[in-house]
Amino acid sequence: MTANVSETPRAPLPESAERAGRAQLPGKTLRTDRWWLQPTLTVAGLAVFVIYAGVRAFMGAYYWVPAYHYLTPFYSPCTTASCAPGSQHLGAWFGEFPAWLPYGIIALPFLLVFRLTCYYYRKAYYRSVWFSPPACAVAEPRAKYTGETRFPLIVQNVHRYFFYVAALLALLNTYDAIMAFHSPSGFGFGLGNLILLLNVVMLWAYTLSCHSCRHATGGRLRHFSRHPVRYWMWTQVSKLNTRHMQFAWITIGTLILADLYVMLVSAGAFPDPRFVG
Amino acid sequence: MAYDARFKVWRGDAESGQLCDFTVEVNEGEVVLDIIHRLQATQAPDLAVRWNCKAGKCGSCSAEINGHPRLLCMTRMSTFAEDETITVTPMRTFPVIRDLVTDVSFNYEKAREVPAFTPPQDVAAGEYRMAQVDVQRSQEFRKCIECFLCQDTCHVVRDHEDNKRSFAGPRFLMRVAELEMHPLDAADRVPAAQEEHGLGYCNITKCCTEVCPEGIHITDNALIPMKERVADRKYDPVVWLGNKLFRRDKR
Ligand code: SF4
Ligand code: SF4
Ligand code: FES
Ligand code: FES
Numbered sequence: 129m130t131a132n133v134s135e136t137p138r139a140p141l142p143e144s145a146e147r148a149g150r151a152q153l154p155g156k157t158l159r160t161d162r163w164w165l166q167p168t169l170t171v172a173g174l175a176v177f178v179i180y181a182g183v184r185a186f187m188g189a190y191y192w193v194p195a196y197h198y199l200t201p202f203y204s205p206c207t208t209a210s211c212a213p214g215s216q217h218l219g220a221w222f223g224e225f226p227a228w229l230p231y232g233i234i235a236l237p238f239l240l241v242f243r244l245t246c247y248y249y250r251k252a253y254y255r256s257v258w259f260s261p262p263a264c265a266v267a268e269p270r271a272k273y274t275g276e277t278r279f280p281l282i283v284q285n286v287h288r289y290f291f292y293v294a295a296l297l298a299l300l301n302t303y304d305a306i307m308a309f310h311s312p313s314g315f316g317f318g319l320g321n322l323i324l325l326l327n328v329v330m331l332w333a334y335t336l337s338c339h340s341c342r343h344a345t346g347g348r349l350r351h352f353s354r355h356p357v358r359y360w361m362w363t364q365v366s367k368l369n370t371r372h373m374q375f376a377w378i379t380i381g382t383l384i385l386a387d388l389y390v391m392l393v394s395a396g397a398f399p400d401p402r403f404v405g
Numbered sequence: 406m407a408y409d410a411r412f413k414v415w416r417g418d419a420e421s422g423q424l425c426d427f428t429v430e431v432n433e434g435e436v437v438l439d440i441i442h443r444l445q446a447t448q449a450p451d452l453a454v455r456w457n458c459k460a461g462k463c464g465s466c467s468a469e470i471n472g473h474p475r476l477l478c479m480t481r482m483s484t485f486a487e488d489e490t491i492t493v494t495p496m497r498t499f500p501v502i503r504d505l506v507t508d509v510s511f512n513y514e515k516a517r518e519v520p521a522f523t524p525p526q527d528v529a530a531g532e533y534r535m536a537q538v539d540v541q542r543s544q545e546f547r548k549c550i551e552c553f554l555c556q557d558t559c560h561v562v563r564d565h566e567d568n569k570r571s572f573a574g575p576r577f578l579m580r581v582a583e584l585e586m587h588p589l590d591a592a593d594r595v596p597a598a599q600e601e602h603g604l605g606y607c608n609i610t611k612c613c614t615e616v617c618p619e620g621i622h623i624t625d626n627a628l629i630p631m632k633e634r635v636a637d638r639k640y641d642p643v644v645w646l647g648n649k650l651f652r653r654d655k656r
Contacts, residue, residue, distance in 0.1 A: 148566045149419035149500035151507075158472030158492050247609050247629055254608045261560040264612035265472055265497075273565045277605035285632070285640040339625075343633035351588050353536035369625065 156267035163263035167256035174253065177380045184387055185230040190394040191215070191387075197310040198320045198400075200390040201327060201383055203232045204297075204304050217304060235297050242290035247339045248376045250284060288340040298335045301328050311405025318402040320389055327379075327386040334375035337368035406433040408487050412440065415494040416452065418503050424492065425449075431482050437493065438466055438477035441505070453504035461618055464552030468505050469494045474554045474616045477505075496557040511562075511569060512553050515577045518601070522584060523592040539588035545626060546583040548619040549576065555613035555623060561606045572603035575613035575623045582627035585634065599635045604628070 157163070184191075184202050191203040192215040199206065205218040208225040221234075230236055243249050254260050261268045276284050305324040310316050335341070346362025349355055368375070393400045410431045413424040429443055438456055445452050457463040459478045466477040471485075471492050485491055499507040524533065556574040557563065573581070581602055585594045598604045609632070611624045621627075637644045 148569075149508075150497060150566075151415060151417065151419075151422055151495045151501035153415065153494055153497055154424070158469065158494060160471045160489075160492075250608065251610050254610050260608060261564065261610065261612065264558055264615050265469070265474055265563070268560055268564050271565075273561065273568065273606070275561060275606035275608045277603070281608075282605065285636045288633075288636060288641065339629045340633060343630060343637075347630050348634065348637060350539070350586060351536075352538040353588075359538060 157263075157265055159263070159265060163266055167259075167262050170252050170256035173377065173380065174256070177384065180384055180387075184391070185232060185236055186228065188225075188227055188231060190391040191231070193320070193390060193394045193400070195312055196316055196318060196320060196393075196400060197308045198324065198390045198393065199304050199308065200387040201301050201304070201331075202236070202387050203230075204300055205234055206231050207234050217300070217307065235300075238290055238293040239297065242287075242294040243376075245284050245287040245290055246376065247287070248373045252376075287338075288344065291335070291338050291340040291344075294335050294338075295341075298328070298331050301331055311402070313405055316402065316405030318400040318405075320393060320400045323382075323386050323389050327382040330375065330379050330382045333368060334372070334379045336365060337372040337375050339369065339372070341365055342369050407431065410440070410482070410485075410487065411490040412444070413490060413492045414441070414444065414449075414452065414505070415492075416449075416504050417501070419501055422501070422504075424494075433483075435482045436478055437470055437475075437480045437482065437491070440482065440491075441477060441493065453502070453506045455506045462550055464550035467496055467552045467554050467557065469496060469557075474558045476552060476554070476618050479618055496553070498557045498559075498563045499553075509553050509556075512551070512556055512574070512576065515573045516580070518573065519577055519580050519584070520592055520594075522587065523590055525589060525591040528589070533589055535588050542626065543583040543586050545621055546579050548621055549579070550619060551576070552618060554616045554618065558612045558616045559607075560610070560612065561603075561608075568603070568606060572606045575607070575628065578602055578604055578607065578631060579621070579623050579627040582631045585631065595631075595634045595638050598631050599639065604631055604635060607632075 181202065184200075188210070191200045191206070192198065192212045194212065194214055197214065199215050199217070203211070203215070206215045207218055207221040208231055209220045209223050210225045211220065211231055225231060255262060259268050260270070260273065276282055305321070305328045308321055308324055342362065342365045345365050346352065346355065346358040349358060352359040352362070392398060407430055409428050412427040412429055414427060415422055416425045417423060427444055427448060429440055429448070431440060438454075438459060441452065441454050445454070454466070454477070456466040456478060458465070461476055461479040467474065468477050469475065470477070470480050474496065477493070493505065495501050495505045496507045499509050499511060502508050524530070553576065556576050559575055561572050562569050562574060578598065581594050581598050584590045584592065585598070607628050609624055609629060613623045614621070614625070617623060
């Protein structure tokens with residue numbers, strides 16, 4: 129093929145695409161639907177979570193309701209001497225923290241990286257933040273693309289480790305939610321318990337529906353017939369896995385709800401409606 | 406029930422081309438391929454289009470409709486408003502031959518790069534035995550009609566011609582996964598998936614899954630499981646050590 133094929137004006141294509149003899153189609157996409165809507169909503173949703181979680185993690189207050197032992201998931205485990213008495217379910221491992229250090233510093237980085245390397249969140253931010261691609265059949269803005277073949281994105285392959293840690297932290301959140309059945313007179317049960325429980329159930333659904341979990345329980349096998357128990361587990365995880373995206377968003381909602389509720393009750397904005405105690 | 410619809414159909418070849426306007430009759434129950442055929446019969450007898458079964462099973466009639474990679478024969482006209490202008494273009498990712506027909510040989514080259522099914526040496530032909538649960542995962546991938554819409558949509562090659570050399574595309578990474586999950590395949594395909602077929606280029610953004618007319622969960626059931634297998638082998642010292650210590654090669 130000759131180098132300079134045509135004088136007619138047309139949309140700029142990468143030179144390599146012209147050489148490949150592709151049809152010279154106009155524009156970066158011919159889609160006529162509102163393809164930009166989903167990335168826009170995704171960015172908005174992620175931004176709300178990141179900002180909310182950031183503000184709350186650094187607030188250092190209103191994370192514990194002493195009367196009912198409500199502890200927000202953002203401060204669990206609370207392991208510094210600065211934590212309110214009773215909120216240190218795993219004990220105080222450190223001395224006083226300066227005000228700028230989040231009390232949940234032990235867990236938060238793991239939870240952050242767990243979600244950052246999650247296959248669903250990767251899809252979400254690759255599309256909506258990095259525009260790679262912004263939507264299907266809509267051209268991405270950058271000329272070079274190497275995907276997850278090299279540093280830094282090759283590091284996404286460590287996701288499974290963060291899954292293991294996240295599973296431990298889900299156990300801890302479960303423990304926190306059980307310890308919260310408390311009142312000054314012993315056992316207690318209020319609206320806050322329902323919210324904390326809902327959050328824990330959803331966290332488990334999100335964590336267990338993880339693709340690395342699906343692989344570890346049975347996905348890596350070649351012969352399901354030789355491993356009936358693992359095959360059964362894989363089947364269950366696979367069922368959850370089809371809803372992994374929904375759980376990713378639902379847990380953003382329940383985490384904010386649980387934290388907001390603890391914050392408001394702890395700040396005395398309203399009393400926790402109690403069913404028992 | 407019949408109405409006149411406005412169409413823009415791309416006509417041209419590798420040298421040049423443009424969107425051409427047509428007004429053409431549409432009847433109840435028709436699909437886009439019917440309209441293209443009516444154009445051939447009435448206004449553009451030399452319009453080139455590839456098709457065969459008109460039943461969504463041969464995978465020939467792949468094109469892009471209003472920018473969406475789709476089968477012409479499976480896209481109902483009733484999904485468009487009557488006053489909508491419908492744009493029909495050839496697949497963007499492959500070289501165009503003429504009008505709506507592209508040269509998809511890229512895909513055949515990539516198909517040849519995947520080594521064929523390799524039966525175990527100690528089992529004679531005719532003695533293969535497999536349990537249904539062991540093959541059912543790969544059976545989903547066998548539904549593929551090789552329309553190459555996923556290959557066309559995948560941004561790795563759609564937006565980056567230079568990646569074609571190192572990236573097999575979702576359809577053939579799925580083929581690698583199919584064989585890797587096959588209970589009787591003796592070949593080791595995991596390192597090659599990453600190093601030769603370019604699995605690392607995939608950023609799991611799921612456009613292949615979105616366009617697949619067979620509804621195969623390419624990303625969730627083939628690509629991500631392959632990425633996890635690659636992580637087992639290349640990026641997970643715990644699994645690596647376990648395999649060394651306990652000789653867990655019987656999977
Ligand atoms: S999921 Fe991977 S293979 Fe599929 S379209 Fe996206 S980048 Fe391409
Ligand atoms: S996987 Fe789906 S989209 Fe890709 S070639 Fe096969 S049928 Fe077509
Ligand atoms: S948490 Fe989303 S894939 Fe692991
Ligand atoms: S003509 Fe066979 S799939 Fe459309």
